[in-house]
Amino acid sequence: MSSPVIPLNSQNLVFVEQLFSSYLFDRDSVSPEWREYFDTVKNGDDRLTSGWSPESPFSARSMFNPPGAKTPMLGHEAPASRLDEASRQERLDQLIRNYRVRGHILASIDPLGSTRSSPAELDPAFYNFQESDFDRDVSTSWVGGPATRTLRGIINWLKQTYCRSIGAQFMHIDSLQVRHWLAQRMEESGNRIKLARDEQIRILQRLSDAVVFEEFLAKKFVGAKSFSLEGAESLIPLLDMAIEKAGNEGVREIVIGMAHRGRLNVLANIMKKSPRTIFREFDDADPELYIGRGDVKYHLGHSANWETSRGNSVHLSLCFNPSHLEFVNTVALGRMRSKMDRYRDFKRERGATILIHGDAAFAGEGIVQETLNLSELAGYRTGGTIHIIVNNQVGFTTTPKEGRSTTYATDVAKMLQIPIFHVNGEDPEAVAQVVTLALDFRKKFKRDVVIDMYCYRRRGHNEGDEPAFTQPVMYKEIRKHATVYEGYLERLLNLRGITRDEAQRIEKERRERLENELSEARRDDFIRCVDHWGGVWGGYQGGPAEEADNPVTGVKREKLTELLNQVTRLPEDFKPHPKAKRLLETRQAMARGEEPLDWGGAEIMALASLLDEERPLRMSGQDVRRGTFSHRHAVLYDNDTGKSFITLKNIIDERGYVNIHNSPLSEAGVLGFEYGYSLDCPEGLTIWEAQFGDFVNAAQVIIDQFIASAEDKWNRLSSLVMLLPHGFEGQGPEHSSARIERFLNLAADDNIQVCQPTTPAQMFHLLRRQVLRRWKKPLVVMTPKSLLRHKECVSTLEDCAEGRFQEILPDRLELKTEEVKQILLCTGKVYYELIQRREELGIRHSMIVRVEQLYPFPTLQLEKLLADFPAEIPVNWVQEEPSNMGAWGFLRIRFGEKFLGKFPFERISRPASASPATGSSATHKMEQDKLLTTAFELE
Structure with a gap:
């Protein structure tokens, strides 16, 4: 007979847990099958899946009274003494469980000494235990430690484990195996770690590093903002231990994301950024280098190589981050995923992400939830993130009760x-225990883990702030509070792990080193370290557009035919949806030249051509596999089985090259992730597509603070592509405009590219140019909706085989200069x-020129095109957007009343509006008709 399998469902969960934790049976009396099963579960094999119910032959009564048992163990036949023992054991089991669930309430986690009242369920009296019970032996085989001990002993052990300096929340986890693993790890050791003397000395040294650095800055740069780590110096030994342990267990890349609190300390003491460079930044001694660019010192990132005590090398990357606190989270995760894909680390074992949060931000900013939601999604998994909350117990001036509705900042x-x-x-040392446990958990289960380090902020929000204005009582306590360094030093002195002289020597060495670094920083011949593009970015460039290369993007026609045929080939037993099958048949006809090339065909062909050249592709967005408007179908689904097939894998099937992922319903988090991914994948194509372009405004922080400004602020390049469906088609205010004006308002110093291609071939060349160029800038593409199937919006294979992306497209009519009475410039649909409308009117006096690239604006090409036209000819910019939106404002500021300094320049558009578009389809048609009529009216 095989071992029974019991499901973990709401009906029997409590019963099963109590059974396993108490052993209310005579082990020798149960059947061998039950005995084997109990032992299997106790050893952590979580096989509780299906096949048991209270009504089955393996009911509760048969468990306690198995066939052939020598003595009944449950029911009226059992002796009273046995029932009393069972009752006592059951009550103890409930107490043990509640310590696991609620013990954190009594934990001494606040260094400022605040306490909370004890929950009733942690009081032995709640379970009717009497004084006479406290010294009675009880079974504790399911608790770490001896199999039996007194009730008094087990309660003391539970308090040691769950109510000292560590409060653990883990009983919300569904998996019995995970909960038991965590309980066993904590209870066997009393949730404490035994450190060797050299480990204790190392902690003291790292605390000294942190404390001396902050004291030095406060003394040498009085009043300067540094957002110090004072009160939370344990962050430095925490990171030190985490990196050491991870590096010694096989991790080779660590990406760190954090806000500005303590960043300078982390830069100096973890990232090994030269203190002299930091001091030079404090002195602000090189203003001529930062005209119009650069960033404050506590936003800067850095990278370094770390050698562990065992000689293992770990590459550290601290992400640049603005003051928008948590928005760096998914950027860091994207970087880690990109690194893992680059090194084919598909088991997600050789990299780790550490995110350092503030308590108020972790509870308050929605991007945190978006970040957490990515953790277990296949397209975004990185093997588990280590979240560290530097819990200052206050926001800027906002108390926890004003800033969150939860008990803990971490409840999300x-x-x-x-x-x-x-x-x-x-x-x-409690921090050391938590670090060890957290990293072991991450390694075993490949999941996120949260360390909520309670501390305080010795100074105000910044060094010029007076915190006692708003937290007077708190800061009275802080002012008389010794530093963590002093407290730990006293502990080691009492244990005789170190002498006072040794400690003073450590401090003296740190101070002398910083004095020397400051002297070097203030030398007249100081040589500034220039941050060139290196590593994976070696050979690429940013800078002005006139230095950009313009590679050939055409592909031989025979190759295009081959590629298009390859991406229409399915496994023999695969049954696509009938409409998807027709789409593939149409693309086969395109390959033969029998059908014109539509948008979807050109796009998939561009992707296939890049994969054929071994350029990795990553594309994500809420519906990218199919495409919101059903034009892409990069992933097909069997109509009978639902099984998916990615046709692009017919081009290259090696893992890591074709990554097309539907994203969660998130803009800011996912766009941040893809931006981060692009930072470590300059040779590939990284795309984020909005479901509708309008929704990009939910990710505005990522666009403003990272994508548009990173090169200017941090000298960081990206080749991210954003595809934003755009066009006024009567679908309402939220399905019309991707807000071209916002991107153009951010456009300066050739920082981004903003394009709106109007033919499939243009899209083909644009995507290929983005990858093949050595000049790397983010690319924003206003993509079509109705044009995806417009009979005029087509190209040929020859259009893709020849030429390059054209930044402007001249009128398709060959008009003579003397015929033209007006010039209409436009972009898009x-x-x-x-x-x-021109054809309907039968006129030839209006020349229509398409601007396919709005930024960098193609001034030279337009000057060449319009060179022979007389200055009195008006140039009108035609746009569907209201006059206060679209490209008009950008162009008007750029050219004024004379386009190219020559032609009268006016706009034709909808009137200014607070909303992008009407919600009425009929009204839209009226507005559009008026717009087109006005475009061809000559005064």
Whole structure:
């Protein structure tokens, strides 16, 4: 007979847990099958899946009274003494469980000494235990430690484990195996770590590094903003231990994301950034280098190589981050995923991401939830993130009760199946225990883990702020509070792990080193380290557009035919949806030249051509596999089985090259992730597509603070592509405009590219140019909706085989200069409506020129095209958007009343509006008709 399998469902969960944790049976009396099963579960094999119910032959009564048992163990036949023992054991089991669930409430995690009242369920009296019970032996085989001990002993052990300097939340995790693993790890050791003397000395040294650095800055740069780490110095030994342990266990890349609190300390003491460089930045001694560019010192990133005590090398990358605190989270995760894909680390074992949060931001900013939600999604998984909350117990001036509706700042993390460890930052050895446990958990289960390090902020929000204005009582306590370094030093002195002389020597060495670094920083011949593009970015360039290369992007026609045929080939037994099958048949006809090339065909062909050249592709967005408007179908689904097939894998099937992922319903988080991915993949094509271009405004922080400004602020390049469906088609205010004006307002110093191609071939060349260019800039593409199937919006294979992306497209009519009475400039879908109206009117006096690239604006090409036209000919910019939106404002500021300094320049558009578009389809048609009529009226 095989071992029974019991499901973990709401009906029997409590019963099963109590059964396993108490052993209310005589082990020798149960059947061998049950005995084997109990032992299997106790050893952590979580096989509780299906096949058991209370009504089955393996009912509760048969468990306790198995066939052939010598003595009944449940029911009226059992002796009273046995029932009393069972009752006592059951009550103890409930107490043990509640310590696991609620013990964190009594944990001494606040270094400022605040306490909370004890929950009733942690009081033995709640379970009717009497004084006479306290010294009675009880079974504790399911608790770490001896199999039996007294009730008094087990309660003391539970308090040691769950109510000292560490408060653990883990019983919200569904998996019995995970909960038991965590409980066993904590209970066997009393949730403490035994450190050797050299490990204790190393912690003291790292605390000294942190404390001396902050004291030095405060003394030498009085009043200067540094957003110091004072009060939270345990962060430095925490990071030190995390990097050491991870590096010694096979991790070779660590990406760190954090806000500005403590960043300078981390830069100096973890990232090994030269203190002299930091001091030079404080002195602000090189103003001529930063005219119009650069960033404040506590936003800067850095990279370094770390050698562990065992000689293992770990590459560290601290991401640049603005003051938008948590928005760097998914950027860091994207970088790690990109690194893992580059090194074919598909088991997600050789890299780790550490995110350092503030308590108020972790609870308050929605991007945190978006970040957590990515953790277990296949397209975004990185093997588990280590979240560290530097819990200052206050925001800028906002108290926790004003800033969150939850008990802990970390409660949002309970959405995941992960443990949360609250730890007193003034107990460095408790911090060491939590770090060890957290990294072991991450390694075993490849999930996120949260360390909530309670500390305080010794100064105000910044060094010029007076915190006692708003937290007077708190800061009275802080002012008389010794540093964590002093407290830990006293502990080691009492243990005789170190002498006072040794400690003073450590401090003296640190101070002398910083004095020397400051002297070097203030030398007249100081040589500034120039941050060139290196590593994976070696050979690429940013800078002005006139230095950009313009590679050949055409592909031989025979190759295009081959590629297009390859991406229409399916496995023999695969049955696509009938409409998808027709689409593939149409693309086969395109390959034969029997059908014109539409948008979807050109796009998939561009992707295939890049994969054929071994350029990796990553594309994500809410519906990218099919495409919101059903034009892409990069991933097909069997109509009978639902099984998916990616046709692009017919080009290259090696893992890591074709990555097309539907994203969660997130803009800011996912766009940040893809931006981060692009930072470590300059040779590939990284695309984020909005479901509708309008929704990009939910990711405006990522666009403003990272994508548009990173090169100017941080000298960081990206080749990210953003595809934003755009066009006024009567679908309402939220399905019309991708807000071209916002991108153009951000456009300066050739920082981004903003394009709106109007033919499939243009899209083909644009995507290929983005990858093949050595000149790397983010690319924003206003993509079509109705044009995806417009009979005029087509190309040929020859259009893709020859030429390059054209930044402007001249009128398709060959008009003589003397015929032209006006010049209409436009971009996007309105072009096709303009040429249709012109044909309906039968006129030839209006020349229509498409601007396919709005930024960098193609001034030279337009000057060449219009060179022979007389200055009195008016140039009108035609746009569907209201006059206060679209490209008009950008062009008007750029050219004024004379286009190219020569032609009268006016606009034709909808009137200014607070909303992008009407919600009425009929009204839209009226407005569009008026727009087109006005375009061809001559005064």
